[in-house]
């Protein structure tokens with residue numbers, strides 16, 4: 355994990371056009387019911403005691419290529435100024451992040467009164483087509499790695515080049531033929547613009563690290579101490595390694611370019627048998643992150659781009 359200069363230009367994120375260009379009109383209640391049934395079936399095959407829908411108020415923020423709703427849920431007061439946006443299952447063959455995403459939703463629902471000052475928005479299954487596919491795939495149904503498809507400034511010049519050279523055209527890491535070409539990418543970008551989170555948590559597996567992207571610091575010692583402390587709590591027992599820098603990744607897009615502190619939690623494995631153990635292990639750290647108030651760094655000078663980028 356690398357920390358860089360933590361000073362950034364405060365970016366006024368324009369109001370996203372919710373369900374706008376590139377995203378099909380939201381599916382009907384029937385589609386959401388169908389989605390619940392599909393997830394319930396998949397969860398039961400994974401031997402998880404986990405109810406994906408009952409008691410949860412999923413909303414639809416877009417439609418996948420194959421017509422699945424792209425769902426999210428909101429917790430906490432709309433007026434809260436401390437908002438965390440959580441993404442899980444961008445890579446649909448990783449599985450364990452789905453358990454954490456849905457458990458977190460239930461847990462927040464049960465503990466809402468304890469989060470009077472914090473708001474959380476969770477999108478637990480960003481890549482439903484890859485998840486419902488047999489076998490499950492990292493990429494979406496068009497073969498695009500959704501964590502390489504964000505419309506970062508360097509996408510046009512570097513994404514395909516990095517894919518060919520660095521990954522030798524690995525089909526699991528294809529960034530798409532254009533940035534933001536996929537509805538699942540637009541869903542995430544529009545959610546970020548609409549929710550205007552103070553921080554982002556993206557849950558992956560199985561690389562076993564915590565990665566940070568965002569307003570940069572020159573060195574760890576110059577990073578606001580309390581935030582480092584909170585990150586380290588979440589990182590406990592995880593190896594701290596950087597996964598490098600990728601054009602079109604969420605960390606690059608949200609953390610680097612929009613200046614939103616973005617943590618990528620890579621769970622140790624994608625073994626469904628360990629999902630509940632991971633939830634128990636990480637929930638306190640996730641809670642700490644949710645409650646943590648990111649200081650306003652908007653007056654601390656200009657951004658020095660370049661940070662590590664997850665997953």
Ligand SMILES: [Zn+2]
Pocket residue numbers: 444445448558559665
């Ligand atoms: Zn991943």
